[in-house]
Amino acid sequence: MANDHIVRSYDEELNRLTGLLARMGGLVEAELAGAIQAVAARDAELATRTVRADIRVDELEREIGEQVVRVMALRQPVAMDLRLVLGSLRIAGDLERSADYAKNVAKRAVALAQLPILRPVHAIPRMGTVVREMLKDVLDAFAARDVAKAVAVWNRDEELDEMHGSLFRELVTYMMEDPRNITGSTHLLFVAKNIERIGDHATNIAETIHYIVKGTPLSGERPKGDGTSFSTVGAGG
Amino acid sequence: MDAKQMDAIKPAQFPASADASPAKMAVKVACRDVNVHYGTKHALKGVGIDIRERQVTAFIGPSGCGKSTFLRCLNRMNDTVASARVTGSILLGGQDIYDPKIDVVQLRARVGMVFQKPNPFPKSIYENIVYGPRIHGLASTKAEFDEIVERSLRGAALWDEVKDRLNEPGTGLSGGQQQRLCIARAIAVSPEVILMDEPCSALDPIATAHVETLIDELRENFTIVIVTHNMQQAARVSQRTAFFHLGTLVEEDDTAAIFTNPRDERTQGYITGRYG
Numbered sequence: 001m002a003n004d005h006i007v008r009s010y011d012e013e014l015n016r017l018t019g020l021l022a023r024m025g026g027l028v029e030a031e032l033a034g035a036i037q038a039v040a041a042r043d044a045e046l047a048t049r050t051v052r053a054d055i056r057v058d059e060l061e062r063e064i065g066e067q068v069v070r071v072m073a074l075r076q077p078v079a080m081d082l083r084l085v086l087g088s089l090r091i092a093g094d095l096e097r098s099a100d101y102a103k104n105v106a107k108r109a110v111a112l113a114q115l116p117i118l119r120p121v122h123a124i125p126r127m128g129t130v131v132r133e134m135l136k137d138v139l140d141a142f143a144a145r146d147v148a149k150a151v152a153v154w155n156r157d158e159e160l161d162e163m164h165g166s167l168f169r170e171l172v173t174y175m176m177e178d179p180r181n182i183t184g185s186t187h188l189l190f191v192a193k194n195i196e197r198i199g200d201h202a203t204n205i206a207e208t209i210h211y212i213v214k215g216t217p218l219s220g221e222r223p224k225g226d227g228t229s230f231s232t233v234g235a236g237g
Numbered sequence: 238m239d240a241k242q243m244d245a246i247k248p249a250q251f252p253a254s255a256d257a258s259p260a261k262m263a264v265k266v267a268c269r270d271v272n273v274h275y276g277t278k279h280a281l282k283g284v285g286i287d288i289r290e291r292q293v294t295a296f297i298g299p300s301g302c303g304k305s306t307f308l309r310c311l312n313r314m315n316d317t318v319a320s321a322r323v324t325g326s327i328l329l330g331g332q333d334i335y336d337p338k339i340d341v342v343q344l345r346a347r348v349g350m351v352f353q354k355p356n357p358f359p360k361s362i363y364e365n366i367v368y369g370p371r372i373h374g375l376a377s378t379k380a381e382f383d384e385i386v387e388r389s390l391r392g393a394a395l396w397d398e399v400k401d402r403l404n405e406p407g408t409g410l411s412g413g414q415q416q417r418l419c420i421a422r423a424i425a426v427s428p429e430v431i432l433m434d435e436p437c438s439a440l441d442p443i444a445t446a447h448v449e450t451l452i453d454e455l456r457e458n459f460t461i462v463i464v465t466h467n468m469q470q471a472a473r474v475s476q477r478t479a480f481f482h483l484g485t486l487v488e489e490d491d492t493a494a495i496f497t498n499p500r501d502e503r504t505q506g507y508i509t510g511r512y513g
Contacts, residue, residue: 003511010510076469078496081509215498 010075017067017088024060025139028095031057032102032135032198036128038109039191047109057099064092087212091142094201101194108187115184120174123167127195130160134202147213150206154218160199167192168228259476259491262289265430265460266311271325273306273315280306282484293452293461295475297468299507302481304464308432311462312348313341346373349423353435355415357407362399365407365418369426385425393421394451413444417451431455433463437470449474468508472496480504
């Protein structure tokens, strides 16, 4: 519905809400990029800066929560407006969780920088690229209310899950080969898991966008390419 | 994304609620292709709707959309407008209310009406209630009339407030009480359907809340159709909502569906406060 509300201040309040979300999304994208870069470049200083930036994301989530309460109280939104306001609250929650995962990746980057380089670390920037694209696309999809783009992100989660699964198996093999790899490999396992979780939140956001625009939930089996919960790597023995 | 992937993703229906859908109730008033002309003006265009028994159906829409015109078709109030011409069919419990053999006075006992401004007769509270039952011969003894008065006033949630002053003029009550008196007067003749034309627009929020509570209680025994400009009120009191625009019925659905996910862009535009 491209038409504006008769009461212009109502539009201003909704625009403020989506504006806050856009800013929050931008910050989370930057935090994620910093965290991945810190792992890849073994840059502890960048990692520390990235961890500190997370505070601003939390503040924005609170501001969005307050704005949602305000619009609900003053405007009693219905139909698409109601779905937008409630959806914004959900998206803010998903972004906040994503930022937390990015922060955790950055923290582990500090530890990883002090350990010897492990070959599987090269998979992290590749996973990072996929999840950053997912996050960027889903935020663009929200800004443009583009359901097809959101659904494309939703489908892409499978690719990320597969990358995570394959890295998982590789790291377990590394650990079995040489116990000195265990510390670094464990950190990398968590880094990979955190990135994979951010993909899940991007997928949640895609579902929320579908609901905001269409009014119906995006249903069907979630794309799942990750079997690590059931994975074992045989000792060959 | 290719077509196959799109195909794999189908929008789900909302989970079935524990309550049966309001759409499942029996049809009380079946309207088909109802048209109203006022002189040369085509005020209502081909309206078809099933009004469900013991449900509150709200008619919403901008001024001049035809919702009040349609409401007034349901008890032939438009007969009183010389230039009005009504075509189409309206069946009340299967009976055509525009059948020439129908007694309009009887019809209006079966289909009662409550108006925008409370309009009690300039008589006592008691006389306001017994007027209808008396002309319809529903009671003969004082005890029978007393019983109707108490039952109607209780039904309209007014008894406790007025039981000690039944002989005082109805016009001496507060606005909200007067409106509940008019509702008591409407239910005194045991109608099947009650039409309400903006029944709360002259009331303050507290009196409105009382009347809305009452409407919800009346649903136990009556079929109610309410015209309202207050969309929150339609959302609060009705189970079904019909949106009218420029003389046509645009969309009719469960109220929860209309206010969360209307199908028509015009409905969306109206209820969200945009230019439709």
